[in-house]
Amino acid sequence: MSGSAIDTMKLRLRSDLRAARAERRASDVEVLRSLLGALDQAEAVPATAPDQGHVSFRFGDPGAEVPRKQLSGEDVRSVIVNERDELLAAADEYAGRARADLADGYRLKAALVEHYLGSD
Numbered sequence: 001m002s003g004s005a006i007d008t009m010k011l012r013l014r015s016d017l018r019a020a021r022a023e024r025r026a027s028d029v030e031v032l033r034s035l036l037g038a039l040d041q042a043e044a045v046p047a048t049a050p051d052q053g054h055v056s057f058r059f060g061d062p063g064a065e066v067p068r069k070q071l072s073g074e075d076v077r078s079v080i081v082n083e084r085d086e087l088l089a090a091a092d093e094y095a096g097r098a099r100a101d102l103a104d105g106y107r108l109k110a111a112l113v114e115h116y117l118g119s120d
Helices: 005-022 024-043 073-096 100-117
Strands: none
Touching: 005 024, 005 073, 005 100, 024 073, 024 100, 073 100
């Protein structure tokens, strides 16, 4: 990924999310929302500096707005790999508890996430 890796990935995920919603693919919608949330969380900055304490702003005060972190292509990939690994770990856990039905579902979700790793 190059340029604005996070923007490119988010546009793709949102487009795929719209398609999944339109086609009523609930499992895909769940995975895509989770990926978008993970990327949003990775961009988040701390609310206040640790030594500042609480800072109060009036509603709508532009001083309350801070730029989000700019993630590199490697950062974006790392977030997606982490999401895939969590799904595979859940699949292994369910498989170990003789819940092959749930394990298979998590493996399918991980395969969808893997699709976004293969598009670098």
